[in-house]
Amino acid sequence: GRVLGIESTCDETAAAVVEADASGRGYILSNAILSQIAQHAAYGGVVPELAARAHVEVIDHIVARALNEAGLKLADIDAVAAAAGPGLIGGVIVGLTTAKALALVTGKPFIAINHLEAHALTPRLTDNVDFPYLLLLVSGGHTQLVAVRGVGDYVRLGSTIDDAIGEAFDKTAKMLGLPYPGGPEVEKQALKGDGDRFALPRPLKGRAAPDFSLSGLKTAVRIEGERVSPLSATDIADLCASFQAAIVDIIIDRTRAGLRAFEGVAGRPNALVVAGGVAANGAIRAALHQLATETGIKLVTPPPALCTDNGAMIAWAGLERLRLGVTDDLSAPARARWPLDSVKADLPADPTFAPT
Ligand code: ATP
Ligand code: FE
Ligand code: MG
Numbered sequence: 001g002r003v004l005g006i007e008s009t010c011d012e013t014a015a016a017v018v019e020a021d022a023s024g025r026g027y028i029l030s031n032a033i034l035s036q037i038a039q040h041a042a043y044g045g046v047v048p049e050l051a052a053r054a055h056v057e058v059i060d061h062i063v064a065r066a067l068n069e070a071g072l073k074l075a076d077i078d079a080v081a082a083a084a085g086p087g088l089i090g091g092v093i094v095g096l097t098t099a100k101a102l103a104l105v106t107g108k109p110f111i112a113i114n115h116l117e118a119h120a121l122t123p124r125l126t127d128n129v130d131f132p133y134l135l136l137l138v139s140g141g142h143t144q145l146v147a148v149r150g151v152g153d154y155v156r157l158g159s160t161i162d163d164a165i166g167e168a169f170d171k172t173a174k175m176l177g178l179p180y181p182g183g184p185e186v187e188k189q190a191l192k193g194d195g196d197r198f199a200l201p202r203p204l205k206g207r208a209a210p211d212f213s214l215s216g217l218k219t220a221v222r223i224e225g226e227r228v229s230p231l232s233a234t235d236i237a238d239l240c241a242s243f244q245a246a247i248v249d250i251i252i253d254r255t256r257a258g259l260r261a262f263e264g265v266a267g268r269p270n271a272l273v274v275a276g277g278v279a280a281n282g283a284i285r286a287a288l289h290q291l292a293t294e295t296g297i298k299l300v301t302p303p304p305a306l307c308t309d310n311g312a313m314i315a316w317a318g319l320e321r322l323r324l325g326v327t328d329d330l331s332a333p334a335r336a337r338w339p340l341d342s343v344k345a346d347l348p349a350d351p352t353f354a355p356t
Contacts, residue, residue, distance in 0.1 A: 001078040001322055002029070004066065004102070005315025008055045008095030009087025009115045010141065011036040011046045015059075015066035016311030017077065018125070020319045026125040030069035031305070031312045032062050037181065044180050045170065052090025059098050066311060074106050079327065081318025084112035085335030087141075092334040100330050111318040112332035116340040118313040120148050123273040125316040126302040132266040133300075136255055138284075139276030139308070140166035140181070144340070145210045145258035147266045148273075151320045152345025157261040158210030158254065165247060166278045168214040172221050172243050176236050186240045187281050193234075193241030198224045200246040202253065210257035217246055248287045255291060271298040280304045321345060 007014040014033040020026050036054045040046045067074065082099030085092050096112070103110035119137055123129045131153075135146040143160040163171070166183060173182020178189065200220045203213035221243050228235050255272070262269055272292055278284065279301055292299035306312060321327070326345045 001319060002072070002076065003079045003081050003111070003315045003318040003322060004063070004077045005113070005311045005313070005318050006059070006063065006080070006082040006095040006099045007115070007309055007311050007314045008059065008091045009083045009085065010091065010309055011040060011051055012309045013055050013058050013062050013095075014309065014311035015063045016315045017066055017070040017072060018312055018315035018319055020323065024323065025128065026316050026319060028125075028312045029072070030066045031310060032065040032069060033310055034058050034062055041180050044174055046088070048088045048090055051088055052094060055091045055094040059094055063098065063102070074102065077106070077108060079103070079109040079111055079318055079322050080106070081111040081113050081314050083115040083118065083314050084332055084338070085115065086338040087115055087336070089334055089336045092336070096332075096334050104330065109322065109327040110330055110332070111321050111326070112328040113314050113317045113321075114338055114340060114343045116142065116338075117154070117343050118317040119275045120146060120154060120340065121151070121317050121320055122275060122302050122306055122313045123271065123300045124320070125312065126306055127300045129271045129273065129300055132269055133271040133273050134258055134262050134269045136251070136258065136272065136274045137276050138165045138251070138274065138278035140164060140170065142276065143212050143214075145255065145261070146340060147262050149266050151324060152326070152343055154340045154343060155265045156339065156341040157258050157265070158212065160212040160214060162213055162215040163218060165212070165214060165251070166276065168218050168247070169278065171218050172240070175222055175225055176231065176239060178236075181277075183278060183281065186244060187283070189237045189240035190244040190283065193237030193239070195241035195245035197238040198242035200224070200242050202246055202249050205250065205253045208257060208260070210254050210261050212250065212254055217243070217250075244281075244283055248283050251284055252287050252291055255288070259295065259297070269297055271300045273300045275302060275307050277308045279307045
């Protein structure tokens with residue numbers, strides 16, 4: 001089957017067509033995306049009202065581009081999927097309404113996708129990973145460890161009790177006068193700096209529950225910055241390196257706790273999967289590779305373009321659900337909040353649809 005997927009929960013408007021063959025392997029036929037980063041950069045973060053307007057202005061164009069690039073017409077699509085949340089509600093409504101309208105006029109099934117579920121299932125598109133696996137989701141809005149046991153079967157093992165890791169990168173960059181988005185800038189500075197110069201905290205390190213806390217680290221960076229102010233180029237590089245070293249330490253310690261918690265709910269994972277924009281960070285990737293080698297668990301990192309928000313992940317999640325016979329009503333609501341572990345795949349009673 002072929003599914004058109006639409007994403008508009010944050011600051012990218014995206015649409016893609018993904019096809020699955022008889023064996024269930026997925027192929028990306030197109031993946032159109034328009035980022036609003038430039039429109040929000042002046043504000044140092046995403047402005048919800050600006051985002052919603054920008055989605056309205058380009059959504060038709062992006063859907064048309066996804067179909068054109070795939071060389072397909074609407075009639076060639078088997079179902080239309082859209083992210084129904086969680087996210088900025090104004091933007092979610094734009095993509096969701098567009099998908100419902102397309103499903104209505106074509107008479108094709110509609111599928112409402114949880115944005116986090118789409119991140120969670122992406123490694124099955126890029127790397128054919130089997131359930132169960134441990135997902136480390138690290139983005140601008142989310143930081144969680146999730147046991148992925150099947151489609152619609154997610155156990156959130158832990159999550160951040162304050163800031164997301166990407167958010168901590170962005171706020172640190174802002175404090176040091178670096179441009180938005182801060183992650184790549186902090187990483188660049190860190191390469192030139194001394195990660196041992198500033199002693200920064202590792203909140204929750206050593207705790208059994210695989211949760212994260214970043215706000216104490218952020219505050220420590222601010223206090224150290226004020227202490228050595230005015231900041232020289234070396235100070236900025238050293239602060240970035242020390243911050244990134246703390247983040248790497250936190251991620252590895254929390255992921256170890258996640259692996260232990262995983263055993264209790266799903267046994268041994270087939271893989272450790274990393275998704276979200278922060279997964280683009282070289283130091284974090286290197287440390288996770290080392291952890292994977294040490295534990296003998298395969299590390300899967302989808303390519304950065306599929307780690308950050310995109311349409312292909314929504315289309316793929318749609319295909320996974322379509323294969324199980326799970327589709328949605330056109331009344332499916334847009335949701336600002338929608339925790340991953342509340343997502344279910346309501347399998348139809350017809351046993352021919354039973355997952356294999
Ligand atoms: P979400 O996916 O949670 O809805 P989002 O759109 O903010 O939110 P992504 O697009 O996945 O998330 O990722 C963006 C985040 O990733 C930003 O916070 C950015 O600073 C961070 N990031 C990007 N590249 C890097 C990097 N090289 N190192 C660290 N962080 C990075
Ligand atoms: Fe996302
Ligand atoms: Mg984004």
